[in-house]
Amino acid sequence: MAEIETAAQVVSATGSGWRVKLKKRWRAWLRALHRDIGYVAIGFTVIYALSGIAMNHIDDWDPNFHASERTLTIAPVPDDATDEDAVKLVATAAGTDGDTPTETLRAGDEVRLTYGSGTQVTAIGDTVTVQQRSSRFFFRVANWLHATRGKEAWKYISDVYAVLLLYLAISGLFMIKGKLGLRWRGTLLVGLGLAGPLAYIVLSGGPDAHKADPRTAGEPTRPADGIRMLPPEP
Amino acid sequence: MSERPDLDRYPELAPRWDRRQFIKSAAAGTLLMAAGGTLVRIAADDLTKKARADKRSDGRPRLPPGQRVLENLRAMGGQEGDGSVKTFALKVYGLCKTPFEVDYAGLLKLPTVTKAADVHCVTGWSMLGGEWKGVQVATLAEKAGVRGEARHVIFEAAHGFTANVPMKEATGDTSLVTWRLNGKPFPLQHGAPVRGLIPDLYFWKSAKWITGVRFVKDDIPGFWEVRGYHNHADPWKEERYG
Known part of the structure; x- marks a missing residue:
């Protein structure tokens, strides 16, 4: 069977007897479209797959930023120091006196300096905390795109991508006929792919499995007489 | 494990053999990483073990x-x-x-x-x-x-x-x-x-x-x-x- 090179060629094949042509060549049409949509989907897939892995492990690392924090001990800022002197003292101690803070605040026992780079220097008593962070290459923007929160237009673009993925998945079922297709290998692998999530749902108990036994974990324990002695006030 | 075929004699088998080797390597790599991650997590989890033994003042487990x-x-x-x-x-x-x-x-x-x-x-x-x-x-x-x-x-x-x-x-x-x-x-x-x-x-x-x-x-x-x-x-x- 002749391979159709582009989806456009399929469209141009319309005309007299197009139903016959379609019946004969629907698999080639499916493959051509699968291939072209596959090319379109590569950029989206790389972004979603890598940021998906990154955010899946968000409890193990910060997928967006490298964050650092250091603390220094200084002589506490004297109460009678002017705000300007207090800022100078803290900036000098933190080694940030070469930059001009975008924001300074002296309130309560704190002196806070914020810099344009995002660095935050806070003096509390005799401790200065310097907090800095920098964006992770690629992941910051990929994660931003992946988490659609607050991005109205991207929400619909990613909906389109999801529909394209559905097409890739479903058309993939019918691209090859015979033993390598749904007659044997395809069915086996589709079954394996479905078995994974199904087995996980069954073995893990599904979304309600984590509900703990209320007899042991749900309520605070109470003595039989209903009175529990509290520790004395310090 | 199957032996490597004579790919010089049967060059048509080369793509399929390469694919098989790739899948094997990928599977082995994934398993190795998963095992390593699990070991690291288990080894570093003394805090969790200790917390599981603690109770809160209201009688509930601390963790x-x-x-x-x-x-x-x-x-x-x-x-x-x-x-x-x-x-x-x-x-x-x-x-x-x-x-x-x-x-x-x-x-x-x-x-x-x-x-x-x-x-x-x-x-x-x-x-x-x-x-x-x-x-x-x-x-x-x-x-x-x-x-x-x-x-x-x-x-x-x-x-x-x-x-x-x-x-x-x-x-x-x-x-x-x-x-x-x-x-x-x-x-x-x-x-x-x-x-x-x-x-x-x-x-x-x-x-x-x-x-x-x-x-x-x-x-x-x-x-x-x-x-x-x-x-x-x-x-x-x-x-x-x-």
């Missing part, structure tokens, strides 16, 4: 089921506020006789407390024994003259984030509007300059970049609650998903 202990908070994302102490303002309002708004310096002048509290993230980590400094939500409620019909508290944060908490938990002893953990200010990723703290519920209820505390009569499910997470979020009942 809720399905949690592991980390030494520090993890950054869990979210749409950050600007972190500015200059522009910070906390609005305390809703069903109140004397609603008010307070800036950062004003907040520090309110009666402050330092409370030891454990926090539990819905993703499975807990951080135990943090010393949190702030103002009790109960103090804010008292100052605002909250009316008797208020039943829920809506914690509002940057970019429209909200988290709903029943009045009982929101005004508990360790429920705070907090600006310091273990003597240090929060970095931006953890809610700077001020965040909520509701330690007896999953940590998403402790809104970062807090902007408001609103007292309401009827419950209003918040950002995560309308996205499939549990409306109440008790870690000891594993109320993770709705």
Whole structure:
């Protein structure tokens, strides 16, 4: 069977007897479209797959930023120091006196300096905390795109991508006929792919499995007489 | 394991053989990484073992089921506020006789407390024994003259984030509007300059970049609650998903 090179060629094949042509060549049409949509989907897939892995492990690392924090001990800022002197003292101690803070605040026992780079220097008593962070290459923007929160237009673009993925998945079922297709290998692998999530749902108990036994974990324990002695006030 | 075929003699087998080798290598690599990760996690989990043996003063286990202990908070994302102490303002309002708004310096002048509290993230980590400094939500409620019909508290944060908490938990002893953990200010990723703290519920209820505390009569499910997470979020009942 002749391979159709582009989806456009399929469209141009319309005309007299197009139903016959379609019946004969629907698999080639499916493959051509699968291939072209596959090319379109590569950029989206790389972004979603890598940021998906990154955010899946968000409890193990910060997928967006490298964050650092250091603390220094200084002589506490004297109460009678002017705000300007207090800022100078803290900036000098933190080694940030070469930059001009975008924001300074002296309130309560704190002196806070914020810099344009995002660095935050806070003096509390005799401790200065310097907090800095920098964006992770690629992941910051990929994660931003992946988490659609607050991005109205991207929400619909990613909906389109999801529909394209559905097409890739479903058309993939019918691209090859015979033993390598749904007659044997395809069915086996589709079954394996479905078995994974199904087995996980069954073995893990599904979304309600984590509900703990209320007899042991749900309520605070109470003595039989209903009175529990509290520790004395310090 | 099958032996390598004579690919010089049967070159048509080369693509299939290469593919097989690739799949084998990929599978072996994945298994190795998974095993390594599991070993690292098990070896570093003494904190969790110790916490599992502890009890809280109310008799519940110190570590809720399905949690592991980390030494520090993890950054869990979210749409950050600007972190500015200059522009910070906390609005305390809703069903109140004397609603008010307070800036950062004003907040520090309110009666402050330092409370030891454990926090539990819905993703499975807990951080135990943090010393949190702030103002009790109960103090804010008292100052605002909250009316008797208020039943829920809506914690509002940057970019429209909200988290709903029943009045009982929101005004508990360790429920705070907090600006310091273990003597240090929060970095931006953890809610700077001020965040909520509701330690007896999953940590998403402790809104970062807090902007408001609103007292309401009827419950209003918040950002995560309308996205499939549990409306109440008790870690000891594993109320993770709705």
